[in-house]
Amino acid sequence: MIKKLLLMAMIICFFSSCAVVKEYEKVNINDPDMALSEKKCDRNLTTAHSYREAAVGANGGKTGGGCGCN
Amino acid sequence: MCLFAFAEAYSQTSQDSSKVYKKRVLETIEVDFLSSYYSQDGDNAAVSGGIGTEELTDVTGTIVVAIPLNDDDVLTIDAGVSAYTSASSSNVNPFDGGQPADPFVASSGASGADTWANVTASYSHSSDDRNDIWSAKVSISSEYDYFSAGVGGSYTKLFNEKNTELSVSGNVFIDSWSLIYPSELRAPGNGGDDDDDDDFNINNYTITGNPNYAPQFIPFNNSGRNSYSLGFGFSQILHKNVQGSLALDFVKQQGLLSTPFQRVYFADVEDSFIENFQLADDLERLPDSRFKVAVGGRLNWYLNETFTVRTFYRYYFDDWRIISHTASIEVPIKITDKFTLYPSYRFYNQTAADYFALANENLSTSDFYTSDYDLSEYSANQFGFGVSYTDIFAKAHIWKFGLKSIDLKFYQYDRDTTFTSSIITAGFKFVMD
Numbered sequence: 001m002i003k004k005l006l007l008m009a010m011i012i013c014f015f016s017s018c019a020v021v022k023e024y025e026k027v028n029i030n031d032p033d034m035a036l037s038e039k040k041c042d043r044n045l046t047t048a049h050s051y052r053e054a055a056v057g058a059n060g061g062k063t064g065g066g067c068g069c070n
Numbered sequence: 071m072c073l074f075a076f077a078e079a080y081s082q083t084s085q086d087s088s089k090v091y092k093k094r095v096l097e098t099i100e101v102d103f104l105s106s107y108y109s110q111d112g113d114n115a116a117v118s119g120g121i122g123t124e125e126l127t128d129v130t131g132t133i134v135v136a137i138p139l140n141d142d143d144v145l146t147i148d149a150g151v152s153a154y155t156s157a158s159s160s161n162v163n164p165f166d167g168g169q170p171a172d173p174f175v176a177s178s179g180a181s182g183a184d185t186w187a188n189v190t191a192s193y194s195h196s197s198d199d200r201n202d203i204w205s206a207k208v209s210i211s212s213e214y215d216y217f218s219a220g221v222g223g224s225y226t227k228l229f230n231e232k233n234t235e236l237s238v239s240g241n242v243f244i245d246s247w248s249l250i251y252p253s254e255l256r257a258p259g260n261g262g263d264d265d266d267d268d269d270f271n272i273n274n275y276t277i278t279g280n281p282n283y284a285p286q287f288i289p290f291n292n293s294g295r296n297s298y299s300l301g302f303g304f305s306q307i308l309h310k311n312v313q314g315s316l317a318l319d320f321v322k323q324q325g326l327l328s329t330p331f332q333r334v335y336f337a338d339v340e341d342s343f344i345e346n347f348q349l350a351d352d353l354e355r356l357p358d359s360r361f362k363v364a365v366g367g368r369l370n371w372y373l374n375e376t377f378t379v380r381t382f383y384r385y386y387f388d389d390w391r392i393i394s395h396t397a398s399i400e401v402p403i404k405i406t407d408k409f410t411l412y413p414s415y416r417f418y419n420q421t422a423a424d425y426f427a428l429a430n431e432n433l434s435t436s437d438f439y440t441s442d443y444d445l446s447e448y449s450a451n452q453f454g455f456g457v458s459y460t461d462i463f464a465k466a467h468i469w470k471f472g473l474k475s476i477d478l479k480f481y482q483y484d485r486d487t488t489f490t491s492s493i494i495t496a497g498f499k500f501v502m503d
Contacts, residue, residue, distance in 0.1 A: 020230060020231050020233050021231075021233055021307045021309065021310045022231065023231070023232070025310045026307070026310065028310060028311050028372040029307055029310060029311070029313055029372070031372060031378065032460075033370075033372075033378040033380065033402040033410065034313065034370045034372055034378060034380075035370075036305050036313060036314070036315040036368050036370065039477060039497070040102050040104060040134070040477075040497050040499075041104055041456075041477040041478075041479060041495045041496065041497030042479065042495065043104060043132075044104065044105075044106035044108070044130050044132075044493065044495055045106070045479075045481055045493055045495060048108055048128075048491070048493060049418075051444075052110075052444050052489075052491070053394070053418060053420065053444065053450075054386070054388070054390075054392045054394060054420050054423070054444065054445060055364065055384065055386035055392070055394035055396060055418070055420060056319075056321070056362065056364065056386070057299070057301070057317075057319030057321060057362065057363075057364030057366070057384075057386065058301075058317040058318065058319045058364035058365055058366025058384045058386070059317070059364075059366055059382065059384060059396075060317075
């Protein structure tokens with residue numbers, strides 16, 4: 001667990017060391033396919049996964065509750 | 071229609087009263103229609119103790135309406151209905167069909183179909199500089215044997231010229247089951263509540279195998295289930311073509327975590343049958359507490375005007391000793407300025423919960439047991455393909471709404487057990503003029 005937390009801290013440090021991207025440079029970042037979330041039309045797929053798989057969370061979908069699922 | 075008219079009027083009034091220009095968080099009312107058709111099959115139905123058909127179909131329709139109340143605030147109403155038919159659920163009472171009871175044959179009773187309905191209202195507020203976002207939501211969902219009420223909230227902070235984003239969110243769900251037990255356990259003399267409409271009477275049937283059927287069934291004394299989740303998010307623009315995010319979710323669940331109509335067959339109890347159906351030795355019994363932790367990351371890379379690469383990985387573990395890995399990749403391919411293709415692949419695996427055993431392998435002396443294969447060890451592969459149409463000018467119209475995009479996707483999911491499923495999803499996005 002400690003190793004995983006250290007790894008996460010290293011990744012965060014790596015991320016925050018990047019050069020700042022200005023607003024006018026964000027054309028590609030703002031492309032809808034670059035969104036850091038699932039597309040709305042995939043929501044029912046994610047819900048199906050949450051019903052049939054034990055793992056939930058960390059993906060913007062259900063984390064438990066709201067259904068009689070795992 | 072009234073909702074749209076009110077929202078349009080409210081939105082327009084607020085716009086007129088703005089004196090200082092700032093870009094609206096949401097320019098106009100947006101409406102998404104989402105629908106899906108899902109089907110699955112397999113031979114390990116939990117309702118019949120890990121033996122039996124898992125055939126199920128589900129049709130879901132959802133409407134999501136996002137309404138800008140002013141420059142800073144957005145109200146979103148999300149309402150959905152899901153109707154399903156399930157062969158395994160029909161076998162909660164397998165004796166009400168026109169054929170001999172059999173775990174691989176759907177029965178014809180009312181339990182074979184149900185409707186799930188949900189309404190969620192969420193409200194978000196953004197600060198003038200758009201660097202602080204607060205949101206709150208309430209939800210209600212209901213189906214025949216399950217009711218849920220939820221509240222949640224989140225706070226997001228952007229900084230570093232909106233290159234970095236931190237968020238925290240929390241949700242609470244207060245749920246309750248209507249306890250519906252397998253028909254043989256509801257029968258008089260077995261300690262169950264004979265409240266079904268099927269008039270099942272075990273004394274009218276010939277029991278084969280062990281004729282002295284005496285399940286160790288004790289009804290659940292709690293029908294509530296509470297879920298509490300706390301999530302943290304971090305996202306970072308790494309380059310003008312690359313961005314990534316990390317998410318950490320903690321979930322605590324308490325209450326009735328067993329499903330009250332899932333049978334268990336013990337290794338140390340002689341089997342009893344009516345027709346071809348093995349009678350329950352007990353229901354699944356799971357601990358009344360579960361703590362889940364999920365850590366996930368996304369990394370998206372805009373390769374060029376044609377290709378984008380979207381990746382996701384998640385590590386999950388809980389105190390039922392399930393460990394899971396999920397990894398997926400999707401490569402959107404823009405073939406024209408309006409059409410994009412979405413090939414994708416997803417891998418998933420998990421270890422088994424401590425309490426899982428195959429049918430007829432659990433022991434009656436254990437405190438907890440289940441033969442729900444969703445809690446077993448398995449791995450799964452999913453292949454997907456989709457196409458989307460986008461018209462940024464939303465020229466095609468229905469009433470005052472312009473069609474902005476259409477998404478169609480298909481996914482095929484196969485476990486290394488007998489379970490397979492597929493889903494077709496469709497999404498239509500409209501924006502108000």
